[in-house]
Amino acid sequence: xTTLNPDLPAQLVxxxxxxxxxxxxxxxxxxxxxxxxxxxxxPEAGSLPKAGTAGEPDLHLSDSYYFLxxxxxxxxxxxxxxxxxxxxxxxxxKDFPIFQQKVNGRPLIWFDNAATTQKPQAVxxxxxxxxxxxxxxxxxxxxxxAAKATDAYETAREKVRHFLDASSAAEIIFLRGTTEAxxxxxxxxxxxxxxxxxxxLLTTMEHHSNIVPWQMLRDATGATIQVAPITEWGExxxxxxxxxxxxxxxxxxxxxxxxxxxxxxxxxxxIEMAHxxxxxxxxxxxxxxxxxxxxxxxxxxxxxxxxxxxxxxPTGIGVLYGKKALLEAMPPWQxxxxxxxxxxxxxxxxxxxPHKFEAGTGNxxxxxxxxxxxxxxxxxxxxxxxxxxxxxxxxxxTELAKIRGVHLIGxxxxxxxxxxxxxxxxxxxxxxxxxxxxxxxxxxxxxxxxPLMRHYGIRGTIRAALGIYNTRDEIDVLVKTIRAALVRLRx
Ligand code: 7TS
Numbered sequence: 001x002t003t004l005n006p007d008l009p010a011q012l013v014x015x016x017x018x019x020x021x022x023x024x025x026x027x028x029x030x031x032x033x034x035x036x037x038x039x040x041x042x043p044e045a046g047s048l049p050k051a052g053t054a055g056e057p058d059l060h061l062s063d064s065y066y067f068l069x070x071x072x073x074x075x076x077x078x079x080x081x082x083x084x085x086x087x088x089x090x091x092x093x094k095d096f097p098i099f100q101q102k103v104n105g106r107p108l109i110w111f112d113n114a115a116t117t118q119k120p121q122a123v124x125x126x127x128x129x130x131x132x133x134x135x136x137x138x139x140x141x142x143x144x145x146a147a148k149a150t151d152a153y154e155t156a157r158e159k160v161r162h163f164l165d166a167s168s169a170a171e172i173i174f175l176r177g178t179t180e181a182x183x184x185x186x187x188x189x190x191x192x193x194x195x196x197x198x199x200x201l202l203t204t205m206e207h208h209s210n211i212v213p214w215q216m217l218r219d220a221t222g223a224t225i226q227v228a229p230i231t232e233w234g235e236x237x238x239x240x241x242x243x244x245x246x247x248x249x250x251x252x253x254x255x256x257x258x259x260x261x262x263x264x265x266x267x268x269x270x271i272e273m274a275h276x277x278x279x280x281x282x283x284x285x286x287x288x289x290x291x292x293x294x295x296x297x298x299x300x301x302x303x304x305x306x307x308x309x310x311x312x313x314p315t316g317i318g319v320l321y322g323k324k325a326l327l328e329a330m331p332p333w334q335x336x337x338x339x340x341x342x343x344x345x346x347x348x349x350x351x352x353x354p355h356k357f358e359a360g361t362g363n364x365x366x367x368x369x370x371x372x373x374x375x376x377x378x379x380x381x382x383x384x385x386x387x388x389x390x391x392x393x394x395x396x397x398t399e400l401a402k403i404r405g406v407h408l409i410g411x412x413x414x415x416x417x418x419x420x421x422x423x424x425x426x427x428x429x430x431x432x433x434x435x436x437x438x439x440x441x442x443x444x445x446x447x448x449x450x451p452l453m454r455h456y457g458i459r460g461t462i463r464a465a466l467g468i469y470n471t472r473d474e475i476d477v478l479v480k481t482i483r484a485a486l487v488r489l490r491x
Contacts (some may be wrong), residue, residue, distance in 0.1 A: 007299050011092060012237075018174060024118060029112075032140055057467065069242050070446060080394065081388055081391055082387055087384045087388045089468075089471055095122065104266065104437055105436070108439050109439055110441040110467070110469070111440060111441055111464040111470065112441045112463075112465060113290075114287060114443070114463060116309045116315065117290065117309065117310060117311065119313070120376050121273030121314060122373075122375070123369050125372075126369050127366070127368070130149075130152065130365040130368050134149050136149040136151065139154045139337075139343050148473060153368065155368075156174075156371030157174065157354070159375065160371070162321050162374075163374045163377075164289075164304060165294075165295040165297055165298070166292055166296050166321050167324070168242070169354070171322055171324050171326070171327065171354070172354055173354040173357045174322075174358060174367050175315060175317075175319065175357075175361050176317070176318055177286075177309070177317070178284060178306055178318055181303075182253070182317055183213045185213075185282055185305075187217070187325065187333055188215065188332070189280065189410065190251060191221065192331060192448060194221040194223045197221065197222065197223070198223045199224050199225070200225050200226070200251045200253065200279065201252045201274075201279070203227065203241075203254055203291070203453050204230045205261060205449065206253070206255055206452075207259050207286070208450070209284070210254075210255060211378075226247065226249060228244055230455065232257065232260065232485045233411045234263045235263055236266070236270070239271075241270065242273060245274055245329065248279070249305070250280065252279045252280070252325045253275075256283050257287035257291065257483075258287065258449075259286065259448070260409070260447045260449045261415070261465065262415035262420075263415050264288070264414045264416060267301070267479070271299055271300050275300065281301060282304075283376060283424045284305055284352060285305055286305065286306055287307045287310065289310075290309050290310055290468075291389055291416040292452050293383060297367060301321070302323055303320065305320050305323065311370075313467070314365075314373075317370050320357070328352065328353060329354070332356050332357060334359040335359055336360045337359065338351075338358055338362075339351055339359075339473070345369050345410040346352065389466055390397070392417065392466055395475060399479045400482075404426075405424035405425070409421060409422070409458075417465060417470070418466075419465070420461035421461060421462055421464075421485065422458065422461060423462070423485070423486065424483055424487060425486075426486070428445065429458045431444065434475055435478070435481055438481045440474075440477065440478055443462075445461075446460045447460070447463060461464060
C-alpha cells in the first residue's frame with residue numbers, strides 16, 4: 001500500500017501518458033490565416049469528491065492503479081436540486097414497466113444508461129398506437145392514414161427542434177443515430193471541404209463513432225487528424241486545444257459529454273474558440289441531451305447529434321442538427337426515393353433539407369416514439385432532471401471514493417452521472433458479473449473509447465451510468481456489493 005499525496009498522480013500521469021498521445025506535427029497549406037465561417041468552405045448554396053466533503057475519502061491506494069485516483073483541486077460539489085424541486089423519483093420509476101421484474105432474483109438496478117436507457121410506458125404506447133392505428137408510409141400516400149403518419153412524423157421533428165432549440169425543423173434530420181449522423185457529416189460536408197494537408201481536430205475522450213468516420217475521411221482526402229489532450233481528471237486541456245486550433249483545422253469534432261468520464265465539456269467556449277479560427281464544429285451530444293438542457297443556438301454548434309435510445313426513446317432513430325445554410329450548401333449523402341425533386345437519367349435535382357438527407361423510407365414509428373420520449377422528459381423538466389442527477393452523482397462519487405481499493409476515473413466537478421472505476425484485485429469483467437448477480441446492470445470494458453483507455457494505460461473500466469430513475473438506495477446496493485466483494489477477496 002502507498003499513501004499518496006493527491007498532487008502526485010498529476011505529475012505521474014502527465015509524465016507517463018502525455019508523451020504517448022501522438023499529437024503529430026503537421027502542416028496545413030490550404031488554410032492559412034483566419035477564414036470566415038465554415039460555410040465559406042462549401043460551394044454556393046444550392047449546389048471526484050474533495051477530501052472532507054462527506055467524510056474523508058480513503059487515500060491509501062494500492063500500487064496497482066496508483067495513478068488513477070486523482071482528486072480534482074476544486075473538489076466535487078455538485079449543487080443538486082433546487083429547494084422547490086418537484087422531482088419524484090418513485091413516481092418516475094412507476095412509468096417504466098421493466099422495473100417490475102427481478103433479475104437473478106433481485107430487483108433490477110439499471111446502471112447501464114450510457115449504453116441505452118429503459119423506456120417509459122408513454123414511449124411503448126406511442127409505438128403500439130402507431131402500428132395499431134395509423135401505420136403508413138409518409139409524404140406519399142393519397143389516403144388518410146398516410147396523412148396521419150406524415151403528421152405524426154413531422155410533429156416529432158418539430159418536438160426535436162424544440163428540444164434542441166433549433167430555429168427551424170428543416171435543420172433536424174432523422175437518421176439511425178449518432179453514428180450515422182457523424183458519418184453523414186464526414187461524407188458530405190467533410191468530403192466537400194477537406195483537401196490534402198487539411199486538419200481535423202478531435203479530443204482524446206471521443207467515442208469510436210467520433211473517431212473512425214473522420215479516419216475514413218482522412219484516408220479518402222489526405223487530411224490529417226490532430227488530438228486535443230485531456231487533464232488527469234478527464235477534462236479537455238483548453239490551452240493545448242487552443243494551440244491546436246492555431247493550426248487552423250477545418251473541422252473540430254468534440255463530444256459534449258464523455259461516455260466514460262462523464263465530463264461535461266465546455267463546448268460553448270470550445271466552439272467560440274474554434275470559430276475564431278474558422279473551423280466548423282460538430283458536437284456529439286449522445287451522452288448529453290438526456291441529462292442537461294441543450295440549446296444549439298446558444299452553443300452556436302454547426303452540427304449536433306444524438307441517439308433516441310439514450311434518451312428513453314426507441315433504438316434505430318437519431319438526429320443530426322445542422323445549421324440551415326450549411327445543410328443547404330452540402331451535397332446529399334445517400335440517394336434514392338424521398339430526397340429528390342425531379343429525376344431524369346441525365347440529371348436529378350434534390351429536395352431541400354431535411355428531406356435531401358433522408359433517402360428512402362425513414363424509421364417513422366421510432367421517430368414518433370422519440371417524440372413521445374421528448375414529451376416525457378419535458379414533462380419532468382430538464383433542469384429538474386439535471387439537478388436530481390447531479391445530486392445522486394455527487395452521492396455515488398462520494399460513497400465510492402470512500403471504499404479502499406476503488407479508483408474513480410473522471411473526477412471533473414463538471415460531470416454527469418457516468419461513473420467509471422476500477423477495483424483493486426478484481427477485474428472489470430469479474431466485477432460486472434458480481435454486480436449482475438445482485439441484479440445490478442453495469443457495463444465493463446473499453447466503452448468504445450480505446451484511445452482514452454490507452455491514455456490512462458488501462459484496458460477497460462466498470463461503468464455505472466445513472467439516469468432519471470436511479471436512487472440513492474440503488475447506489476447503496478452498488479457500494480455494499482463492491483465492499484462485500486473486497487472483503488471476500490481480502491479474506
Ligand atoms: N457518441 C457517444 C459519446 C456515445 O456514448 C455513443 C454510444 C455514440 C456516440 C454512438 O451512439 P449510437 O447510438 O450511434 O451507437 N455509446 C455507448 C456506450 O457508451 N455504451 O454503449 C454505447
